[in-house]
Amino acid sequence: MPTAARLVSAILLAALAYLVTTMYMNALLAEDPDENFGRLLEVNVAISALVGWTLLGGRVGNQYSVAIGLGLTSVAAALFWCLFAHSVWEMLEMSLDRRFDGPMEALVGAVELGLEFAAELLRPNIILTLVIGGIVLGPAAEFASRRWR
16 A cells, blocks of 8 residues: 555665666776666666565554664665666576576576675775665655654
């Protein structure tokens, strides 16, 4: 059921995903100006909005200290699902190019790709943005839940 908390959670987590993805893209473009990102930004924003709507927006109604933990959990979940989606998509593209000998090698390749993508996120400004965003997101959703019933 649509609520203000779900809407606020989806919008704020999507905005955080937009910010972090542009930071990520700018960092990679500084290293390789010819990098092609495809639909990275749109996919990350959509997945994050969905996670914000379902996970964070659906669990409001607690104390603000619990809301901080829920905000951090939502950011971690959105990050996981974004990395999962992009690594599986890249694995499927590599499979179509016949770079894997079998399905198990493709699955292992998807995990390796996900770890490589996650390693690119280990930049202090990106980690700090994710943590501060998670700390702000939870109480904002909780405030929306209490303010607009």
